[in-house]
Amino acid sequence: MPDATAAAPRTARAAAAAGLLDKPLVVVTGKGGVGKSTVAAALGLVAARRGLRTIIAEVARRDDVSRVLGGTGVHEDELAPGLHHISIDPEEAMEEYLVDQLPSRALADVLLSSRGFSYFAAATPGLRELLTVGKVWELAQEDRRTPGARPYDLVVLDAPATGHGVAILNAPRTFADAALVGRIARQGRIIDAMLSDPAQTGVVAVARAEEMPVNETLELEEALPESVGLDVDLVLANGLLPDRFTSADVRALRAAPPSRPVRAALMAHARARAQRAQLQRLRRRARAPVVTLPFVSAAMLDAERVEPLVRALERAV
Amino acid sequence: VRERLAGKRVVICAGSGGVGKTTASAALAMGLAASGLRVAVVTIDPARRLANSLGLEALEGEPRLVEPERFAGHGIVMEGELWAMMLDPKRTFDELVARLAPDTSSREDMLGNRIYQQLSGAVAGSQEFTAVAKLYELDRSRRFDVLVLDTPPSRNALDFLDAPDRLTGFLEGRALAVVLAPTGLAARVVGAGTGVVFSVLRRLTGADLLDDLRVFFRALGGLVDGFKERAEGVKALLSDPATTFLIVSSPEREPVEEAIFFRGKLADHGMPFGGLVVNRVHALNGGGDGDSGDADLEAALGRALAAKVGRAYAEERALAARDAAAIERLRAETGDADPVVVPQLAGDVHDIDGLVAVHGHLFAAH
Numbered sequence: 001m002p003d004a005t006a007a008a009p010r011t012a013r014a015a016a017a018a019g020l021l022d023k024p025l026v027v028v029t030g031k032g033g034v035g036k037s038t039v040a041a042a043l044g045l046v047a048a049r050r051g052l053r054t055i056i057a058e059v060a061r062r063d064d065v066s067r068v069l070g071g072t073g074v075h076e077d078e079l080a081p082g083l084h085h086i087s088i089d090p091e092e093a094m095e096e097y098l099v100d101q102l103p104s105r106a107l108a109d110v111l112l113s114s115r116g117f118s119y120f121a122a123a124t125p126g127l128r129e130l131l132t133v134g135k136v137w138e139l140a141q142e143d144r145r146t147p148g149a150r151p152y153d154l155v156v157l158d159a160p161a162t163g164h165g166v167a168i169l170n171a172p173r174t175f176a177d178a179a180l181v182g183r184i185a186r187q188g189r190i191i192d193a194m195l196s197d198p199a200q201t202g203v204v205a206v207a208r209a210e211e212m213p214v215n216e217t218l219e220l221e222e223a224l225p226e227s228v229g230l231d232v233d234l235v236l237a238n239g240l241l242p243d244r245f246t247s248a249d250v251r252a253l254r255a256a257p258p259s260r261p262v263r264a265a266l267m268a269h270a271r272a273r274a275q276r277a278q279l280q281r282l283r284r285r286a287r288a289p290v291v292t293l294p295f296v297s298a299a300m301l302d303a304e305r306v307e308p309l310v311r312a313l314e315r316a317v
Numbered sequence: 318v319r320e321r322l323a324g325k326r327v328v329i330c331a332g333s334g335g336v337g338k339t340t341a342s343a344a345l346a347m348g349l350a351a352s353g354l355r356v357a358v359v360t361i362d363p364a365r366r367l368a369n370s371l372g373l374e375a376l377e378g379e380p381r382l383v384e385p386e387r388f389a390g391h392g393i394v395m396e397g398e399l400w401a402m403m404l405d406p407k408r409t410f411d412e413l414v415a416r417l418a419p420d421t422s423s424r425e426d427m428l429g430n431r432i433y434q435q436l437s438g439a440v441a442g443s444q445e446f447t448a449v450a451k452l453y454e455l456d457r458s459r460r461f462d463v464l465v466l467d468t469p470p471s472r473n474a475l476d477f478l479d480a481p482d483r484l485t486g487f488l489e490g491r492a493l494a495v496v497l498a499p500t501g502l503a504a505r506v507v508g509a510g511t512g513v514v515f516s517v518l519r520r521l522t523g524a525d526l527l528d529d530l531r532v533f534f535r536a537l538g539g540l541v542d543g544f545k546e547r548a549e550g551v552k553a554l555l556s557d558p559a560t561t562f563l564i565v566s567s568p569e570r571e572p573v574e575e576a577i578f579f580r581g582k583l584a585d586h587g588m589p590f591g592g593l594v595v596n597r598v599h600a601l602n603g604g605g606d607g608d609s610g611d612a613d614l615e616a617a618l619g620r621a622l623a624a625k626v627g628r629a630y631a632e633e634r635a636l637a638a639r640d641a642a643a644i645e646r647l648r649a650e651t652g653d654a655d656p657v658v659v660p661q662l663a664g665d666v667h668d669i670d671g672l673v674a675v676h677g678h679l680f681a682a683h
Contacts, residue, residue, distance in 0.1 A: 033572065034334020064571065102517065111517055183520065212668055213335075244625045253626070256617045260601050264633035265626040270663035299635040 020233055020317045021047050022156060023202045024140045025194065029159040029214045030206030032212035035238045038063065038204045039293065040158040042309035044188075045115060046317065048082035049310075052153040053291050055084040055139055059160060059168070076149075084152070086139070090128040093135040094121060100145050101183070129171035130188070137172075137191045140200075169195050169228045196229035205232045207282065208239050209275035209292075214282045221286060232288045234316065238309075239281055240292040241272040293315040318563075318657050318679045321592045322463075325561045327456060327554065328591070329466045333575040337596040341565050341659070342467035343401070344675040347388075349463050351676075356501055357452060357460075360467040367667040371401050376588075378408060380455070385528035391555035391669045393676070400461065406469070408642035409447040417543030424608040427540065430533045445469055449551045456554060558649065561591030564651070568598055568643035580651040594679070595644055599636035639681065 020026060030036040040056055047054040053063045055076065058064065069079040076084050090149065098108040111117045121127060138145050140155045159168060172195065176188030194200050203224065207217040245253070250269060256262050283290050293312045297306045322328060322345075330342045339360050346358035357380045368374070371383050380400035388395045411428060418424035427433055445468070452466050554560060560585055566576040571653040576593065583590045648654060659678040662671070 031335060032333055033567070033569070107517065151605050244629060249625065252622060253616055254370060257613075259613070261614060261626050261630035264601060265629040267661075267663065268629045268633060271661070274663060298639040314626055 004105045018317060020202045020204070021050065021052065024153070024200055025123045025157065026161050026202040026204060027157045028206060029118045029220065031113060031213045034206050034213050034264055036207045038068050038306060039069045039204075039236055039238060039309060040156050042293075042306045042313055043204070043317070044083050044156045045080060045306065045310050046313045047154050047156070048080060051082070053082055053084075053150070054154045054156065055086060055152045056158060057136055057139060058085075058087045058158045064158070069303070076302060088132050088135045090131045093131040096146070098106045098205070123274045129168045130175050133171050134169050134191060136188070137194060140194070169230075179304070198230055201230060202233045203230050204236060205288070206236050206238055209237050209277060209278040209282065214278050217282065218285050221288060232286075235282065235286050235288050235290045236293055236313075236316075237282060237290055238293045239295045240279070241275055241295045243269075243270065243272045243276060245269045289316075318345065318592070318594070319352075321563075324560065325463065325466050325557065325591070326559040327466070327557070329468060329555075329560065329562045330451075330565050330594075331562055331579055336565050336567040336572045337659075338565045339467045340367065340672065340675055341563075341594050341596060341679070341681045342465050343371065344672045344679055346401070346463075346465040347393065347399055347561075347672055348676045348680045349465070350397040351393055351395050353396040354462040355398045355460075356401070356463045356465060357402065357455060358465040358467065359402055359448070359455070361404050361406075361448070361469050367672075368403065369636070370668045370672075371399075373401055373403050378402075378405070378412065380461075386453055387669060391673050393669075393673055397462075404448055404451060406447045409451055410516045413447065413450055413544075413547070415541060417540045417547070419540075419543075422485045423540070426532055430529065433533055435499075446548075446551075449555065450547055453547065453551045453554050457550075541582050556586070556588050558589065561589050563594055565594045565596060566647065567596050568640035569641075573643050573647060576647060577650040590651075590653075593647055593651055593653045594659065595640075595647065595656050596659045597661045598611065598644070598658050599633060600640070600658075601633060601637050 028036055028040040030039075033127050035060070041303075042053050044056045056079075068237050069083075069085070079085050095108070095112060098111055099105055102108045102111070109222065136155060136157055139152060142151045144151055171189035172188040174188075176185045176192060205217045205220055207213040217232075217235055220237075224230050224232060245265065252265070253266055279290075279292065291312065293309050296308050328345060330338050330345070332338050341362060342358055346356045350356040359380070372381065372386065372387065380402040383399045383401055385395045387400075414427050415424055418427065448466060448469055452464060455461065455464055562578055564576045564583075566572045580590060611623065611627065614626060615624075616624060644656060644658065647656060657679055659675055662674060
């Protein structure tokens with residue numbers, strides 16, 4: 001029985017999840033294989049249909065989201081009305097950054113074609129992460145650095161699988177701390193100020209109701225306040241199977257003459273029950289509100305698969 | 318799977334995250350150990366209950382023997398030995414640096430460098446490299462008949478195969494010590510424009526970061542030869558005929574695409590492909606009794622329950638059809654005509670009984 005003191009923060013957290021799309025940046029993170037990209041696509045659709053000019057950003061040259069929604073992978077192309085997509089490439093981000101920062105294009109070209117510089121860029125640990133997250137920051141600015149670019153109301157970042165996803169959020173601060181002074185330090189601090197501000201950056205953790213993803217989600221929730229200064233705003237338990245059968249049903253099925261449909265039903269039931277046990281553990285231990293997303297039938301086409309998730313998310317955020 | 322692994326000394330399980338790679342690795346290692354071999358499984362991040370059931374309480378740098386009593390009463394006769402270890406990439410990397418450093422001061426410089434400390438865990442490829450470096454070390458020790466490596470959950474399979482090359486490339490950062498201190502003959506050798514590069518870098522980064530980087534790269538310089546030798550040894554091991562790669566996948570689209578991509582990369586690198594393991598496959602096993610008609614179901618279960626069973630059955634059939642198509646595609650694209658198929662089990666696998674169940678499917682005779 002939850003007491004009043006425990007219930008109060010829960011309510012506040014539920015309100016925070018409800019205001020998720022008011023923030024300029026929402027980071028979607030989760031272990032591999034939990035359907036994170038599909039969830040990011042669904043979240044982007046929810047926002048775009050509410051009239052927010054939205055972009056989904058993928059990193060490390062992935063274009064899973066674009067594949068879900070049938071995009072071309074071209075820069076900032078529009079996948080659906082109001083919903084754009086970009087796959088951030090660190091090398092391009094580097095070029096953009098240098099052109100923006102240096103007094104002339106020629107100087108940027110000297111740097112980009114220098115062997116010494118390419119060593120520097122390839123070898124400096126964390127530089128790729130910094131450039132990637134710098135681009136994410138740029139997309140979320142009202143006054144964008146990219147000449148002629150229109151601002152977005154919302155950036156949805158499809159972050160790498162959990163551990164690394166947090167590393168990416170830390171990159172600006174790490175660089176700012178290492179550099180102390182100079183332009184990179186100053187810029188690192190500006191970017192970090194946004195990434196560590198709960199009013200500007202929201203975090204959605206995608207899980208499945210299975211042991212490992214549940215563990216990872218709980219660990220992320222534990223680590224995030226200290227490492228980045230943010231809380232997980234919302235946990236999404238994806239792929240929840242329908243729990244159709246009552247105990248009486250199951251007894252009847254076990255007593256029935258064996259057949260394929262009956263065996264299939266019992267299998268589905270066993271899986272659904274195992275999920276419920278993990279979901280319960282997630283709900284009990286997570287501080288953020290946990291919202292379930294339905295399992296989407298394998299018979300559906302890609303473009304249709306995202307709609308049931310959109311419907312479930314519309315109620316949650 | 319047994320004949321595919323006959324005579325192999327190193328088995329590497331690769332594939333994208335979330336497909337049951339760790340479980341497959343542990344079950345394989347267990348099966349090989351049961352047949353009388355001394356086997357070590359090197360794993361990254363098992364589910365806690367699986368780790369506990371193997372007696373892996375914490376991250377440790379060395380393999381530990383899984384007590385044979387743990388298998389008692391689980392239907393497994395352990396004739397050999399199963400050893401297991403969990404890899405801590407950051408710690409392994411530190412150990413490697415400590416071992417390869419030519420002297421105490423370059424070791425201290427490196428381990429104490431802020432850039433190394435804050436970022437060594439995050440360098441792309443470093444986790445993969447430490448995994449294979451550990452594998453190499455264990456292989457050289459000749460303590461085990463077979464090593465089974467559960468690879469890190471790379472989003473990109475390339476990271477894993479290219480880890481040795483990438484690290485070597487990374488180590489070319491030695492040249493950076495020169496760039497960062499642009500004086501003397503060395504600077505002129507590296508090339509014109511170095512002065513410009515340096516001054517622009519200085520403007521962007523500030524002097525402190527450059528100083529830290531200089532120390533970092535200088536310390537790295539002292540490790541280069543050791544690292545290079547190690548990277549070459551690792552590369553040779555990965556292409557050794559006694560090594561085999563098993564690609565683990567599930568029937569879902571992303572892992573399937575990743576598996577096909579990875580198969581191509583193995584071929585490109587001339588590394589040995591041992592076969593596919595497809596996990597979590599939904600199959601409607603006949604088992605003698607066929608489809609019963611709707612009428613039969615209704616008669617046996619009543620209309621309401623029969624309707625629910627009908628919906629569940631339709632979903633299972635859709636899944637089975639999807640999975641069959643995925644396996645067909647994997648067959649065609651990877652050239653493995655007869656992949657090892659492990660059915661979807663009722664729950665997660667995280668104890669000895671679950672391992673034994675997976676093991677039963679992996680080692681089943683065809």
